[in-house]
Amino acid sequence: MFKKILIANRGEIACRVAATARKMGIRTVAVYSEADANAKHVAVCDEAILLGPAPAKESYLCGDKIIAIALATGAEAIHPGYGFLSENAEFADSCAEAGLVFIGPPASAMRAMGSKSAAKALMEKAGVPLVPGYHGDEQDAEFLQRQADRIGYPVLLKASAGGGGKGMRVVADAKDFKDALASCKREAISSFGDDKVLAEKYLQRPRHIEIQVFADTHGNCIHLFERDCSVQRRHQKVLEEAPAPGMTAERRAAMGEAAVAAAQAVGYVGAGTVEFIANQDGTFYFMEMNTRLQVEHPVTEMITGLDLVEWQLRVAAGEPLPKQQGELKIRGHALEARIYAENPDKGFLPSIGTLRHLETPEAVQFEVGAGAGEPAAVRVDSGVRPGDAISPFYDPMIAKLIVWGADRKQALARMAQALARYQIVGLAANVAFLKRVVESDAFAHADLDTGLIERNQETLFPPARSVPVSALALAAVALIEEDKDTAAAQSQGNAGDPWGQALGWRLNARYARTLAFHDEQGKDYAPVLTYLPHGWQLDIRGIDVDVALLSRTGTDLSIRLGDASVHGTVRRDGATFHVFTGGHHHVLHYDDPMAHAGESDSEGGRLTAPMPGKVVAVLAAQGQDVKKGEPLVIMEAMKMEHTIAAPHDGTVDEILYAVGDQVADGAPLLAFRAAAA
Structure with missing residues (x-):
């Protein structure tokens, strides 16, 4: 067994590999970019060496630097994790040439499966069923459109060298084909350095089921059952589970045998995943093979031990x-x-910022393969800690939350409970959205397909509701208690002065205080607190209710609200109060009139960049009249394209950036004048 390995990755997967290596007595070497100098994976490894600047192409994609570091530190092997160089055949070859073991499949297997079109040709020869489509090398736009017309719409365009949902477009009508093709190719060349695409029939209500395979150098090849990865947004997985609901023993055996045959056809070694698209009737078709460990491998670990x-x-x-x-x-x-730093209500737009508060559900220390007994009910695999930043340079994953149950019903209950206990402050996250998915009728009844999210828009993206009285009361009590702490600190040495204790004491009257809050939708709340000898009276929308503090431990509060007890956590971030109660996260902005002095709206009608990125297309011209929703600029950020559209009917007064320009978060992209009412 190896004595030392280098982990050529970052974040959650680097920490995950380091955990097993430590258990096996193997020393680890981390590599990191300048942006990751204080990252968790740097801290958990035995050694850490700087690779280069933040951009991946100058750090985590520099195979020659990584190999040099491995040799210099005495590492015997390199584990690539997933992403970056994990499916790079040239890197695997370079490792072998340097005398290092690449902890992954042979380069020949990666080459065979690395191109979607070549892999499908190979599977076709092996008799594996394929979705009707075009997988050839001809890339002329007119030719590809003719192929799409032949296949029949809707058609799915996919980057041949792609993965992770990047470089994919669904084309519903022939008139939209060329624009979708151009966008697909732009994203493909940016993400993979190859703009070759393939076209396939887009199946209605398909399920995404994958088989975990494993092979060794002694001729053994097995499968470790299936995972259902049907719940996706923007062709990227959101929730995964194992085993797949409704899977019969016969179908499991057939898919497992097909997956093993696919792996053996390319002389596979190591961990891999054969992905299938499956119809509701049980028929299935080969999609691709991922020649690496998958993000969702923990669910397989949980059901197999x-x-x-x-x-x-x-x-x-x-x-x-x-x-x-x-x-x-x-x-x-x-x-x-998958816990992501993203805003589901804004098209899953990635969020950038600092994790100023991060609290996860209680989890048993990660340990698999420990023998008999049930696995931990809750497991959290993460590559970040409180205070870490989510940057624009890498995938915005915060963590993977994994739960186990004796059956699917128990696993669902545990997942909903665990998500209710997840607390994130500092940036947008998808926790509340995930909880809605898990608790939805469609998911609970395993009515699964890759369009589940789109089919359940009303349930998963409900209209904003008013902040409940319980959350307002918790925020109000937290603010009052904070004021008391501040006053006590400022009046040290004169603790008997009632005027300096912020207790609301008055000589001949009761003190009533109006607190001004507004929620994320801009709705105002003005609860009136009247100080009583043993608590307060809270007037919200003309309804009076008595409030008293029962206990306070740090930011955890228990209050009496009328005849009920309410428990919650209130985290203050500047003027914003994050209230976690009843399994929900409520955001309230405290309106302090002094804090608004001198503010003005300086941006006018300008449309701004939602995050740092690059302009890849300008679709409007100066002086052009446009309609609401019409695309104006396309930006690329985090290897995904984001379209900036007209907020109203109006006129483009000025284009402020050209194609290829880098723009900062919040930078105005163009000057826009709304049409007269």
Whole structure:
């Protein structure tokens, strides 16, 4: 077994690999960019070496630098994680040439499966069913449109070298084909350095089911059952589970055999995933093979009790697979939710900022492959800590939340409970959205397909509701208690002075105080607090209710609200109060009149960049009249395209950036004048 390995990745997966290596007594070397100098993966490894500047192409994609560091530190092998260089055949070859073991499949297998079109041609020869489509090399736009017309709409365009939902477009009508093709190619060349695309029939209500395979150098190849990854947004996975609901033993065996055959056809070694698109009637078609460990591998670990990273290390060291097919069995059900820094209400726009507060549900220390017994009910795999920043340079994943249950019903309940306990302050996150998905009828009843989110828009994106009285009361009590703390600190040495204690004491009257809040939709709340000898009276919208503080531990509060007890956590971030209560996260902005002095709206009608990025297309001209919703500028950020559209009917007065320009977060992209009413 290896004595030292280098982990050529960052974030959650680097921490995950380091955890297993530590358990096995293997020393680890981390590499990091300038943006990750204080990152968690740097801290958890035994050694850490700087790679270069923040952009991945100057750091995590520099294979030659990584190999040089591995040799200099005495590492015997390199684990690539997923993403970055994990499916780069040239990097695998370079490792071998340098005398290093690449903890992954042979370069030949990556080359065979690295191109979607080449892989499908290989599968076609092997008799694996394929979705009707065009997977050839001809890339002329007119030719591709003719192929799409032949296949029949809707058609799915996919980057041949792609993955992770990047470089994918669904084309519903022939008239939209060329614009979609151009956008798909732009995103493909940016993400993968290759703009080749393939076209396939877009199946209605398909499920995305993948099979985990594992092979060693001794001729053994097995599958470790399936995962259902149907719940997706923008072709990227949101929730994954194992086993797949409704999977029969016969269908599981057929898909598993097909996956093993696909792996054996390319001489596969190590961990891999064969992905299938499945119709509701049970028929399935080969999509692609991911020649690496998948983000969602923990659900397979939870239902098998195995450590797949340990298996990777043992296979790479030349050992045979620890188990054969007949020794594997499924126990219980597991779910994984990807916690992302993104705003679901704004088209899942990535969020950038600092995790000023991060509290996760209580989880048992991660340990798989420990033998008999049930796995931990809740597991959190994360590459960040409180105070860390989510930058524009990398994927905005905060963590993976994984739960296990004896059956799917118990796993669903545990996931909903765990999401209710997740607290994030400092940037937008998708926790509340994930909880709505898990609790939705469609997901609860396993009515699954890749369009689940789109089909359930009203349920998953409900209209904003008023902040409940309980949350307002908690925010008010937190503010009053904070004022008392501040006053006590300022009046040290004169503790008996009633005027300096912020207790609301008055000589011959009761003190009434109006607190001004507004929520994220701009709705105003003006609760009136009247100080009483043992609490307060809260007047909200003309309704009076008595409030008293029962207990306070840090930011955790218990209050009496009328005849009920209310518990919650209130985290203040500047003028914003984040109230976590009843499994919900409410955001209230405290309106302090002094804080608004001198503010003005200086941006006028300008449209601004939602995050740092690059302008890849300007679709309007100076002086052009446009309609509401008409696309004006396309930006690329975090390897995804974002369209800036006209907020109203109006006129473009000035274009402020050209194609190729880098823009900062909040930078005005153009000057826009709304049409006269």
